[in-house]
Amino acid sequence: MKLTFYGHACFAIETNGKKLLFDPFITGNELAKDVDINKIAADYILVSHGHGDHVADLVSIAKRTGAQVIAAFEIVEWVQKQGVTNAHPMNFGPYNFDFGKLHFLPAWHSSVMPDGVYGGNPGGFLVHGAEKKFYYSGDTCLMMDMQLIPRYAKLDFAILPVGGNFTMDADDAVIAADFIKCDKIIGIHFDTFGYIKIDHQAAKDKFKAAGKELILPEIGQTITL
Ligand code: NI
Numbered sequence: 146m147k148l149t150f151y152g153h154a155c156f157a158i159e160t161n162g163k164k165l166l167f168d169p170f171i172t173g174n175e176l177a178k179d180v181d182i183n184k185i186a187a188d189y190i191l192v193s194h195g196h197g198d199h200v201a202d203l204v205s206i207a208k209r210t211g212a213q214v215i216a217a218f219e220i221v222e223w224v225q226k227q228g229v230t231n232a233h234p235m236n237f238g239p240y241n242f243d244f245g246k247l248h249f250l251p252a253w254h255s256s257v258m259p260d261g262v263y264g265g266n267p268g269g270f271l272v273h274g275a276e277k278k279f280y281y282s283g284d285t286c287l288m289m290d291m292q293l294i295p296r297y298a299k300l301d302f303a304i305l306p307v308g309g310n311f312t313m314d315a316d317d318a319v320i321a322a323d324f325i326k327c328d329k330i331i332g333i334h335f336d337t338f339g340y341i342k343i344d345h346q347a348a349k350d351k352f353k354a355a356g357k358e359l360i361l362p363e364i365g366q367t368i369t370l
């Protein structure tokens with residue numbers, strides 16, 4: 146299974162022959178200026194919450210690719226008003242898609258669309274893929290609800306924010322990795338803005354000390370998991 150990182154909290158994962166794109170934010174991310182947004186393919190676009198650093202390119206990529214948008218009911222209403230026709234509204238709970246079962250799960254954060262419209266509750270995704278099972282927490286602080294994840298699935302890897310300030314930092318993410326019983330973490334939501342610049346080596350060392358691995362992907366990099 147391959148994961149391609151497009152910067153900040155935007156990444157794509159291919160599972161069961163389907164391309165899943167998460168939280169498209171490339172335009173406006175100075176660090177991702179070399180990413181060609183028109184080359185990004187998607188069958189599904191999964192949106193954790195409505196903040197601009199997660200939805201800036203949502204409508205344009207959804208329209209170009211025809212990918213199905215999977216998001217909170219309120220976010221789906223918002224994209225539909227902008228002419229996106231292929232969208233699947235959810236609230237917290239499971240649903241069986243053709244790429245596998247998906248749990249939309251709570252996150253402790255906020256969610257408002259860039260134009261001020263309410264975005265529903267912020268969330269994260271647990272993907273029960275045919276090849277691998279993985280969890281993307283979305284923007285969140287450390288929370289006890291993460292302890293439910295091992296009841297649902299034995300994770301192969303997880304994608305967690307590590308930048309702090311708006312989300313968990315590396316110390317919190319180490320505890321989160323314990324909660325979800327996962328030793329391979331891909332760190333995201335770091336370095337994009339001044340508030341979330343991190344020391345990469347220090348963050349990796351914290352995971353190593355806990356017997357875990359933290360991967361901090363380069364923008365544009367594809368990693369095999
Ligand atoms: Ni956010």
Ligand code: MN
Pocket residue numbers: 154196198199284311334
């Ligand atoms: Mn964010």
